[in-house]
Amino acid sequence: MTTLNDNIVSLANSIGSRTAARDFVGNKRLTDNKLADLYANSWIIQKFVDGGVSDMTRLNRNIETTLDSEETKSLESTSRRLGVFKHRQDVLTWVSVYGDAMVVAITDAEDLESPLNLDEEKIVRFIVLDKTAYDFDRAYEDDIRDANFGRPRMYRINVGRGNVLIHNSRVCRIEAGRRSIKDKNGVNGKYGRSDIQSIYQPLINYLTTATNISDIVDQSKVDVLKIQDFNLAIAAGKEEQFALVAQAMRAIQSSTDALMIDKTTDYERKEMTFAGLVEILKAQRDDLAGACSRPLTRLFGQSASGFASGAEDNQIYYETIASLQEARLRPIDDFFDKFILHDMQSEYSQLDYTYPSIELTNEVEESTVLGTTVTALSTALQDGVITEVEYATELKNKGLVDSITDESIKVLKDFLNYGAQNQGSETEQASRSLLSQTAISAN
Numbered sequence: 001m002t003t004l005n006d007n008i009v010s011l012a013n014s015i016g017s018r019t020a021a022r023d024f025v026g027n028k029r030l031t032d033n034k035l036a037d038l039y040a041n042s043w044i045i046q047k048f049v050d051g052g053v054s055d056m057t058r059l060n061r062n063i064e065t066t067l068d069s070e071e072t073k074s075l076e077s078t079s080r081r082l083g084v085f086k087h088r089q090d091v092l093t094w095v096s097v098y099g100d101a102m103v104v105a106i107t108d109a110e111d112l113e114s115p116l117n118l119d120e121e122k123i124v125r126f127i128v129l130d131k132t133a134y135d136f137d138r139a140y141e142d143d144i145r146d147a148n149f150g151r152p153r154m155y156r157i158n159v160g161r162g163n164v165l166i167h168n169s170r171v172c173r174i175e176a177g178r179r180s181i182k183d184k185n186g187v188n189g190k191y192g193r194s195d196i197q198s199i200y201q202p203l204i205n206y207l208t209t210a211t212n213i214s215d216i217v218d219q220s221k222v223d224v225l226k227i228q229d230f231n232l233a234i235a236a237g238k239e240e241q242f243a244l245v246a247q248a249m250r251a252i253q254s255s256t257d258a259l260m261i262d263k264t265t266d267y268e269r270k271e272m273t274f275a276g277l278v279e280i281l282k283a284q285r286d287d288l289a290g291a292c293s294r295p296l297t298r299l300f301g302q303s304a305s306g307f308a309s310g311a312e313d314n315q316i317y318y319e320t321i322a323s324l325q326e327a328r329l330r331p332i333d334d335f336f337d338k339f340i341l342h343d344m345q346s347e348y349s350q351l352d353y354t355y356p357s358i359e360l361t362n363e364v365e366e367s368t369v370l371g372t373t374v375t376a377l378s379t380a381l382q383d384g385v386i387t388e389v390e391y392a393t394e395l396k397n398k399g400l401v402d403s404i405t406d407e408s409i410k411v412l413k414d415f416l417n418y419g420a421q422n423q424g425s426e427t428e429q430a431s432r433s434l435l436s437q438t439a440i441s442a443n
Contacts, residue, residue, distance in 0.1 A: 032098060032132050035194055039097050044203060045196060047299055048292050053092045055321050055358050056329055057085070064352040071346060078340045087126050088332055094130035095174045095328060099192035101130045102155070102173035103332060104166060105339055113154065116169040123339040131191050133159045141168070172335035174328050202291040206284040213277050289313075293320045318359045325355045370400045389413050 030038075038045045067075065079085065087103060094101035106112075107121040136152035143149060148168050155171055157164040177193030225246075227233075233242065289296050295313035337351050377394055380386045386394070392412055396404040 030194065030197055030200060035097055035196055038196055038200075042203070044206075044288070044299065048199065048294065049093060049096045049195070051294070051298055052096060052321065052324065053089055056092060056325050057088050058358060059356045061333065061353045061355050064354065065348055071344065074344050075340060078343055079336070082123065082126055082336075082340070084126070084336050084340070087128050087336075088329065090128040091172075091174060091332055092328060094128065095176050095192070096195045098131045099176040099194035099197070100173070101128065102134065102171045103128055103335060104157075105170050105172075105335070107170075112170060113165045113167055115167050118339070118342045123343055126336070126339075129157070129159070133157065136190075172332055174331060176328075199288065199291040202284075202288040206281075206288045209281055209284045213281060216277065293317065314359070318357060321358055322355065329355070373398060373400060388416060 039049060063072075091101045091103050104127050105116070106124045106127060107116070108124055109117075109121045135156045135158060137154055137156065139153050141148045141151055141153055151168060151173070153168055154165050155168065155173075157166060175192030176195060227242075230242070233239075285296070285300060289299050292299055293316070295317050297314075298317065333353070334350060338349065341348055341351070373395070377386065377391050381388065381391050389409060389412060392404055392409050395401045396406070396409065
């Protein structure tokens with residue numbers, strides 16, 4: 001029986017064997033001390049971490065739960081009193097740096113090892129801990145119906161008095177990276193994965209290239225002196241004398257702009273060229289920005305060559321921030337809300353909200369988009385492709401006209417239904433007149 005092999009293989013020169021031998025291996029995980037040093041001393045890492053956290057928390061969330069003015073003020077004041085806004089930034093920062101961090105709710109209960117009972121407890125304050133400040137026992141929640149399934153039942157705080165146990169219902173722990181439940185229960189995978197881990201190698205490549213280029217520039221012009229029996233003199237221990245001569249020659253050259261050497265000394269100057277160095281550095285810079293999922297303008301303060309605005313890179317970044325808000329920020333806000341709403345004695349136990357996009361648009365762009373959209377919708381309406389209600393609904397969904405609400409669309413729909421039964425064409429004309437006013441305001 002013949003076995004067919006479609007892989008390209010040559011016995012003569014081993015074509016394909018080197019490619020087949022390549023494989024991926026796990027990188028050595030960075031230690032906590034290394035991560036702390038990188039965050040403290042690398043401006044690129046600081047911009048990578050702090051920039052992402054700032055963009056995630058820069059705009060206030062849009063609360064969709066109906067609250068009266070007093071409840072809104074109480075929510076704001078209680079959040080400030082408990083330091084919620086700073087805690088949000090702190091926990092997101094340590095999650096990005098270490099891959100694991102949590103918020104601990106300190107209540108007036110004496111026993112923090114028991115499950116949380118808000119009917120008998122009141123929030124006192126929140127504290128934020130990074131992964132270096134806590135550990136946990138090997139007891140994991142094994143009830144698949146439990147909201148904490150696959151996570152530790154108790155956390156052990158290693159600061160303060162030390163070895164303080166806290167029940168999992170009193171903490172909100174955020175883990176970076178995606179892992180299976182089996183990996184989380186493993187010894188090496190019990191903590192999340194730092195965001196810095198995946199960009200460490202591109203960072204080293206970029207910094208190495210930049211350092212080497214700096215050395216090349218610093219040594220771009222080298223004076224070469226050929227001295228007879230120089231090696232013998234060095235072997236005889238006279239290197240200090242030659243060093244003094246070189247320093248004297250450099251001092252004279254700096255002050256008089258003239259190089260003085262012995263008549264028998266052979267002199268020449270070697271100059272290094274920089275051809276291709278800029279392209280190499282830009283390539284390493286682009287790779288690093290890609291690994292960080294950051295536009296060049298946000299990471300390095302400059303755009304890539306050949307791009308006018310970097311709109312595509314910015315759009316990808318906006319989507320990345322939105323994803324991180326849902327994965328990391330929402331659990332934190334939900335945790336805070338649970339305590340704040342109970343402290344307010346609100347009828348709600350949780351708030352419905354969305355995070356606004358951080359995408360920035362100017363008035364000219366908004367006007368252009370609105371004009372183009374209204375023109376297209378008006379044509380579709382005249383051709384009978386869409387109805388008046390669909391016209392207004394599309395404008396509302398795109399957020400182009402703030403005055404169009406669900407209530408106004410309902411009024412328009414009822415008005416059209418009533419007119420269809422009683423006035424026919426007159427009502428249709430009136431509705432078209434209402435929509436034309438929107439088109440006029442867009443222009």
